[in-house]
Amino acid sequence: MDAKDMEYLTIALPKGKLFKLSSNLLAKIGYEAEGLTEKSRKLVITNEEKKIRFIITKTADVPTYVEYGAADIGVIGKDVLMESGKDVYELLDLGFGRCHLMMAVPKSERREKLTDYTHTRVATKFPHIAEMFFTRQGMQMEYIKLNGSIELGPIVGLSESIVDIVETGTTLKENNLEEIAYIMDATARLIANRVSFKMKFDRISAMVKDLRAILESEAETCES
Numbered sequence: 001m002d003a004k005d006m007e008y009l010t011i012a013l014p015k016g017k018l019f020k021l022s023s024n025l026l027a028k029i030g031y032e033a034e035g036l037t038e039k040s041r042k043l044v045i046t047n048e049e050k051k052i053r054f055i056i057t058k059t060a061d062v063p064t065y066v067e068y069g070a071a072d073i074g075v076i077g078k079d080v081l082m083e084s085g086k087d088v089y090e091l092l093d094l095g096f097g098r099c100h101l102m103m104a105v106p107k108s109e110r111r112e113k114l115t116d117y118t119h120t121r122v123a124t125k126f127p128h129i130a131e132m133f134f135t136r137q138g139m140q141m142e143y144i145k146l147n148g149s150i151e152l153g154p155i156v157g158l159s160e161s162i163v164d165i166v167e168t169g170t171t172l173k174e175n176n177l178e179e180i181a182y183i184m185d186a187t188a189r190l191i192a193n194r195v196s197f198k199m200k201f202d203r204i205s206a207m208v209k210d211l212r213a214i215l216e217s218e219a220e221t222c223e224s
């Protein structure tokens with residue numbers, strides 16, 4: 001890590017659903033930069049005064065930037081983090097972006113038991129998590145990796161089922177799919193590169209402390 005890298009804290013933010021929630025939360029502890037919006041075509045946005053660099057990346061790429069140290073810190077959903085298998089520190093559960101991973105099938109073609117789907121095709125963005133789940137059930141499956149609109153898989157006969165995230169349940173409902181197995185919960189996490197965490201320990205731990213304080217005060221406000 002050269003002197004310039006040491007001077008700045010680089011934070012990777014994912015495009016998409018988590019962007020606004022992440023940047024709003026970081027702004028509350030003073031981590032902000034002019035022009036930091038999801039639509040920005042500028043890939044690196046710097047706050048010179050506070051020595052913070054933001055990079056905006058494809059959601060699935062955040063763990064990669066952090067693992068290689070191209071970003072010191074990142075915000076990413078637990079689902080994507082787990083699927084990536086990247087070796088990073090998970091510092092804090094940020095609580096937002098709550099969803100769960102599950103297996104769903106067309107309502108009209110529901111089979112009696114989960115194991116009745118053994119050796120069928122499952123469409124998913126999360127083949128590793130899906131495989132871990134099905135292996136635990138003693139089931140061998142054929143995994144078809146898709147990058148979006150997963151629900152389309154069983155509708156057009158690409159697969160018998162899907163493994164995907166559910167937030168509100170609207171997409172399942174609108175496509176006549178039914179959840180038949182729960183896999184795991186997921187929320188957004190703050191992650192750090194292992195070397196950065198040691199080299200920039202004071203700065204990163206102060207950031208975590210401030211974020212934790214904000215999250216706790218918001219949780220109290222919700223309860224009262």
Ligand code: PRP
Pocket residue numbers: 147148149150151164165166167168169170171172
């Ligand atoms: C995700 C997920 C589901 C949907 C679930 O897709 O893959 O399709 O959200 O949300 P709901 O339960 O609130 O309907 P996303 O919007 O990220 O787009 P994608 O199809 O490109 O993955």
